[in-house]
Amino acid sequence: PDGAARVPDTAAPVPVPGDAAPDPGQGDGPARRDDHLAPASCAQQGLWFLDQFDPGQAQYALPLAFRLRGELVLPALRQALDGLVARQASLRTTVLDDDGEPRQQVAPARPVPLVVEDVSTLPEEAREAELRRRLDDEDRRVFDLAEGPLFVAALLKTADQEHVLLLNAHHINFGGWSLGVLVQELSKMYGDAARGNAPCPVPPAMEYTGYAEWEHDWLRGDDCQAQYDYWCRRLEGLTALELPTDRPRPSSVSTDGDAVRFQLSAKLRADIVRMSAEERVTPFMLLLAVFQIVLARTSGQRDIAVGSPMANRPLPETQQLVGYFVNSVVLRIDLSGDVDFSEVLRRVREVALGAYENQNYPFSRLVAQLEPARDSARSPLFQVMFVMQEESWEQADWHGLSVELMGSPATTSMFDVTLSVSMSAHGISGDIRYRTDLFDKSRMERLAADFEHVVERVTRHAGADLTELLA
Structure with a gap:
C-alpha cells in the first residue's frame, strides 16, 4: 500500500x-x-x-x-x-x-x-x-x-x-x-x-x-519462482524492528494516526542530488540509507528492514493506466561494522537494485508462503515504511489555472511509522505518519529532526563514520 x-x-x-x-x-x-x-x-x-x-x-x-x-x-x-x-x-x-x-x-x-x-x-x-x-x-x-x-x-x-x-x-x-x-x-x-x-x-x-489476467499467467512461470527464491534468501532470520514507544503496544493493530510534516531546503535538495551522483546512487537510495541509520539510532538494532512500494508495472501497456499495481518490498540493510557512509550507500544500492529486479512477486503471496510468526499487534515482515516520489505532475498545463496538491489529513496510519518524502524544484517535503496508540507527536518530531540532521551531516562528508552517525 x-x-x-x-x-x-x-x-x-x-x-x-x-x-x-x-x-x-x-x-x-x-x-x-x-x-x-x-x-x-x-x-x-x-x-x-x-x-x-x-x-x-x-x-x-x-x-x-x-x-x-x-x-x-x-x-x-x-x-x-x-x-x-x-x-x-x-x-x-x-x-x-x-x-x-x-x-x-x-x-x-x-x-x-x-x-x-x-x-x-x-x-x-x-x-x-x-x-x-x-x-x-x-x-x-x-x-x-x-x-x-x-x-x-x-x-x-x-x-x-x-x-x-x-x-x-x-x-x-x-x-x-x-x-x-x-x-x-x-x-x-x-x-x-x-x-x-x-x-x-x-x-x-x-x-x-x-x-490481472497476465499476472495470473506469470505466477505459473519460472521468473516467478526465481523471485520467490530471492526473497526467501533475503528475509531469512529477519527480526522485528523494535522502536521505543510511548505506550505499551496493544494486543491488536489500530489504524488511528497522525502526522508530523517537515521541509528540507532547496540547497539541501541540491546537496542530495550532487552527492547521489558522486556516489552513483539515486536520491531514493541516499535518503533510505539516512532513514535506516536514524531507525538504528533510535532502536539500537543494526539489522534494519523497512517496507517500500515499488511501481510493479512490468508491461509497457501499463505505464499510462490508473490502477493498483504497486507492490511492497522489504529493504533489509546491515548496519554493522566499522565502515563509513559511502559503504552504507554501497550496501543500500545493492539491496535496492535486487529489490527492483524482484519487485513483481506479490507481497501478500510472499507473506502467506513464508508464514512469519503472526502477531496481531504488528504488520507482517515490516512495521515501518519508506516512500519517495517526484512531483513531476507539477508541469501539467491546466489552461491558466494554478494548481496545488494539498496535503491530506492524517487520521489513519497503516504501519507503526511511514516516512514519505516528495522532491520538487523547491526542495523536499516530508511527513512522518504514525500510530497514535504507540507514539506521541513529540517523539515523531524528534525523529524528523534526527532525519534532517543526519542528511546535513552525510551530504557534507560521505566519509562520515557510521559509528559516529549511530551515536
Whole structure:
C-alpha cells in the first residue's frame, strides 16, 4: 500500500522509489475487456480479503485535494472528469464476491456526479473549518467494494477565483504512480474542453483487468519462482524492528494516526542530488540509507528492514493506466561494522537494485508462503515504511489555472511509522505518519529532526563514520 499526500506512492507519471524503471521486455498482455467478471490481481485480492475480515475501515481511502486558483471553466471540468473515467476503466470498477473469491466488474462509462458547493460567502474562519471538515470526511470515507462507486468527486468554491477539487478513490483501484497519470490526463482533457474541443479519450491498449489476467499467467512461470527464491534468501532470520514507544503496544493493530510534516531546503535538495551522483546512487537510495541509520539510532538494532512500494508495472501497456499495481518490498540493510557512509550507500544500492529486479512477486503471496510468526499487534515482515516520489505532475498545463496538491489529513496510519518524502524544484517535503496508540507527536518530531540532521551531516562528508552517525 502506497502510498503520496497519502498517495506515495509514491509518482512523466509519478515515479516510485529510486525511479525504478519497469522492464519493457516481458511481452504483450491480453486484449481489452469490459463489463464482465474478471480475475482480481494479487494486490487487489489482499485488500479484498482484509475488507472481508474487517469491513468498514477507512485506511484504504486515498483522498486527493487540489486547490485551483484562477478562472475555472466548470463545464470543462465536468467534461474532463467524464473523459478521464471513460478512458480509465479502473475508476469505474467494483470488486465482487464470486463464490468466496474477488472478481472485478467494469461498469459502462457514465457522467461523473460532481457535487458543487459554494462556501465562499462564509467568514474566513468558518470557511477554513468547513474545508478541514470536508477533508477529514474524505479521509474517513468508507467505500463499499461491491456496490461502489470507488471513485468520487466534489468541488468547493472557496472564493471568486479559487476552488478546491476533492477526489477520492479506494486503494484497490489506485496507487501512487496513478496520481501522475490522473493529473496529466485530467489537465489535458480540461484544457481541451476549456478551448472548446470536446475530449475524445482514446481507449488504452490494455485495461487493468488484462494486467490481472497476465499476472495470473506469470505466477505459473519460472521468473516467478526465481523471485520467490530471492526473497526467501533475503528475509531469512529477519527480526522485528523494535522502536521505543510511548505506550505499551496493544494486543491488536489500530489504524488511528497522525502526522508530523517537515521541509528540507532547496540547497539541501541540491546537496542530495550532487552527492547521489558522486556516489552513483539515486536520491531514493541516499535518503533510505539516512532513514535506516536514524531507525538504528533510535532502536539500537543494526539489522534494519523497512517496507517500500515499488511501481510493479512490468508491461509497457501499463505505464499510462490508473490502477493498483504497486507492490511492497522489504529493504533489509546491515548496519554493522566499522565502515563509513559511502559503504552504507554501497550496501543500500545493492539491496535496492535486487529489490527492483524482484519487485513483481506479490507481497501478500510472499507473506502467506513464508508464514512469519503472526502477531496481531504488528504488520507482517515490516512495521515501518519508506516512500519517495517526484512531483513531476507539477508541469501539467491546466489552461491558466494554478494548481496545488494539498496535503491530506492524517487520521489513519497503516504501519507503526511511514516516512514519505516528495522532491520538487523547491526542495523536499516530508511527513512522518504514525500510530497514535504507540507514539506521541513529540517523539515523531524528534525523529524528523534526527532525519534532517543526519542528511546535513552525510551530504557534507560521505566519509562520515557510521559509528559516529549511530551515536
